[in-house]
Amino acid sequence: MDPWWKSAVVYQIYPRSFADANGDGVGDLRGIINHLDHLAGLGVDVLWLSPIYPSPQDDNGYDISDYQNIDPLFGDLATFDELIEGVHERGMKLIMDLVVNHSSDEHPWFLDSRAEKAGPKRDWYWWRPARAGMEPGTPGAEPTNWTAAFGGSAWEFDEETGEYYLHLFSRKQPDLNWENVEVRNAIYTMMRWWLDRGVDGFRMDVINLISKDTSLPDSPVASTKVFPDSAAGYVNGPRVHEFLNEMHSEVFSGRDDTVLTVGEMPGVTVEEAIRFTDPRRREIDMVFQFDHVWADRGHDPWKLIPLQLTNLKAILGRWQAGLAEQGWNSLYWNNHDQPRAVSRYGDDSPAHRVASAKMLGTVLHLHRGTPYVYQGEEIGMTNYPFGEIDDFRDIESIGQYAEAVEQDGRSPEEVLAVLRSRGRDNARTPMQWDSSAQGGFTTGKPWLPVNPNYVHINAAAQHDDADSVYRYYRRLIELRHTEPAVVNGDFTMLLPEDERLYAFTRRLDATELLVIGNFTDQTVKAEIHDATWSSAELLLTNLPNPPADLTLAPWQAVIYRRTVPHWSQS
Numbered sequence: 001m002d003p004w005w006k007s008a009v010v011y012q013i014y015p016r017s018f019a020d021a022n023g024d025g026v027g028d029l030r031g032i033i034n035h036l037d038h039l040a041g042l043g044v045d046v047l048w049l050s051p052i053y054p055s056p057q058d059d060n061g062y063d064i065s066d067y068q069n070i071d072p073l074f075g076d077l078a079t080f081d082e083l084i085e086g087v088h089e090r091g092m093k094l095i096m097d098l099v100v101n102h103s104s105d106e107h108p109w110f111l112d113s114r115a116e117k118a119g120p121k122r123d124w125y126w127w128r129p130a131r132a133g134m135e136p137g138t139p140g141a142e143p144t145n146w147t148a149a150f151g152g153s154a155w156e157f158d159e160e161t162g163e164y165y166l167h168l169f170s171r172k173q174p175d176l177n178w179e180n181v182e183v184r185n186a187i188y189t190m191m192r193w194w195l196d197r198g199v200d201g202f203r204m205d206v207i208n209l210i211s212k213d214t215s216l217p218d219s220p221v222a223s224t225k226v227f228p229d230s231a232a233g234y235v236n237g238p239r240v241h242e243f244l245n246e247m248h249s250e251v252f253s254g255r256d257d258t259v260l261t262v263g264e265m266p267g268v269t270v271e272e273a274i275r276f277t278d279p280r281r282r283e284i285d286m287v288f289q290f291d292h293v294w295a296d297r298g299h300d301p302w303k304l305i306p307l308q309l310t311n312l313k314a315i316l317g318r319w320q321a322g323l324a325e326q327g328w329n330s331l332y333w334n335n336h337d338q339p340r341a342v343s344r345y346g347d348d349s350p351a352h353r354v355a356s357a358k359m360l361g362t363v364l365h366l367h368r369g370t371p372y373v374y375q376g377e378e379i380g381m382t383n384y385p386f387g388e389i390d391d392f393r394d395i396e397s398i399g400q401y402a403e404a405v406e407q408d409g410r411s412p413e414e415v416l417a418v419l420r421s422r423g424r425d426n427a428r429t430p431m432q433w434d435s436s437a438q439g440g441f442t443t444g445k446p447w448l449p450v451n452p453n454y455v456h457i458n459a460a461a462q463h464d465d466a467d468s469v470y471r472y473y474r475r476l477i478e479l480r481h482t483e484p485a486v487v488n489g490d491f492t493m494l495l496p497e498d499e500r501l502y503a504f505t506r507r508l509d510a511t512e513l514l515v516i517g518n519f520t521d522q523t524v525k526a527e528i529h530d531a532t533w534s535s536a537e538l539l540l541t542n543l544p545n546p547p548a549d550l551t552l553a554p555w556q557a558v559i560y561r562r563t564v565p566h567w568s569q570s
Contacts, residue, residue, distance in 0.1 A: 002487070003257075004045075006487050008260075010371070013049050013375055015027050015050060015074055016060065019433065020441055020446070024073075027430070030075060033079075033082060045091075046200070046201075051096075052074045052096075059173060060395075060428070063104040065106040066108075081198070095202055096202055098203065103176060105171070105174050109176075113125045114165075123180050127161075129143070129164075130142075130143065143216060146168075152403070154168055166212075175209075176210075178212075187247075188247060188251050192250075201262075204262065204263045205264050208263065209235060211237030213237060213238060231267055235267040236267065248261075260285055263276060264287075267290070277323070286330045288332070291318075295312045310498070328369060330372060331367050336374070343421075346555065353457075354467075355556065358469060358473075359519070361377075362540070365477070366486060366559060368487075375431055377473075379457060379459050379469050381432060382451065382453060383421070385451075385452070386416075388416070393425055393428075397424060401419060429450060430448065431459075432459065438450050485507065489513065491505075495526065502519060503517075516528075518555055518556045525550060528550055539559040539560065542555075
């Protein structure tokens, strides 16, 4: 019998931007509870909460100072228990974001580690002296030339102890030392505590970075940047599979049939993903890979390039083929780190926003894997009209802007053009619930401005509108629940060289589905030379008029179904 999560759909909630019940301008747990019926009505099976733990909020909660509590910004443990109860009552599950590659520098573990070199928790983090022959704290004295994701060196000098600590992200996010068994056991104890409380699994943040090359080698200097790319020292490190297998044994053994584990893995390859997700290896259930979200980015990060559909199809097709026999895909267009899908891959103009949002949902949800819906995607929310750098709140965008303008000599407008289009804050503007002030998100001043288009793009306007994005997503999710070919059918890419249409078939026994999405604002005929498809059952389309002779209107999507003999080939 297939694991339950293969036919499931996951909905990601970014709590600070979802719904604010107390008027302080920041979303909270009570706000989520108040909108559970919106999620249950959509038909999703799992809710994934981005971090709600106590945090200084340097990286919006991905810097955790207490792993076993709730940040007062969001509520308390009693309210969390109420949320779990409400989720379970509606037949859904809830998974937590697990951030254990690093903690906050305000976590008691790090405070103890930082206190003295001979302290019992010194080895819970990565501490190193200055480079041999260099004065500690001076430029170039860092232990290695590794870079931090948010800009600058990955090493921060601590004047009190005269050593550096490693932080692959913000300087306020020191990396935990997974080589230390005490660290691992403390993490496993914490994870079991949440599961015992009713949590149904974890989304694991950058979990393939937890194992470092303990020699901490310098990276090849392959660019003119002061700090070159350092991924080889920590991406898919030497003990990462060992650590995840140990985690499975210590935390999930005996609970395998009820929990979901998904690992966010920047830089993961298809081959590595097979190893991570092969159930016989007992590591995790599925991975988040990043290949397809780089399909519209070139070597120069400050140059916008148009999406080449053939490139996107080649990437997603490779992942479909690679995990066809072993492992499992996570399917997503956007999340809290990516811009809005309809603005990025579709057309967010009033004429085509609804159609293109539905088309993107159709193409994604009909792939083989578990789809993830990011909050607001189900109503077709768009990117925000950001102006100057002061409009942004994201630590990554602000850091990258400073580095690009001040160190690399880029023009502010050149950098802003990319941040407006690709910046993470696009995904983090508040959820648009209705047409009242602040989109119904808060009665106060929102921590990040609400997109002004909330007046006509909001959930309340879509719940009872049979032609809305929300209602269409409900039909897509229902199709996954009722048509086995969507879950288990073989995947075959069609028209791989077509820059306008994304087409593929799904085949399970005698049932075959044909899925086509038009990624343009032009009418396009699908050159699929099989006349029987034109007379097949039209399961779903996103426009009022069915296509004639497989000729799709702008941004149209179609799903056909037919019965074929077992011996027949597509």
